[in-house]
Amino acid sequence: MSIQNVSKNSLPADVKEIVRQMKDRHSRGIVYPGLHWGVYGNEGGSGSQRLPPARGNQQYYEGRIGETVSGEPGSYRVVLLIDDNTHHVISGYYTRTHYRDFFNFEE
Helix, strand or coil, X not given: CCEEEECHHHCCHHHHXXXXXXXXXXXXXXXXXXXXXXXXXXXXXXXXXXXXXXXXXXXXXXXXXXXXXXXXXXXXXXXXXXXXXXXXXXXXXXXXXXXXXXXEEXX
């Protein structure tokens, strides 16, 4: 398990779009309704990689990217660390392995 640093420009187009949607929703005070958005617990269970701890008014939010052939959520996720007071995105993470490994991209 690891966290690798990457440029946001190198992310796939669908990942960039989810990041855009998550930032837009959060800046408008929308708390990620539905299956594809939500608070990320960062608990590290079931082999998941733990991200750096959130502080103060910071919270991790996740967005799911794509679905399997059967319509289930796939293993691709975006996780953003956001300051809930300022709506500022502090850092962003992308995983293709359902939280086992992450790519960190700067906002």
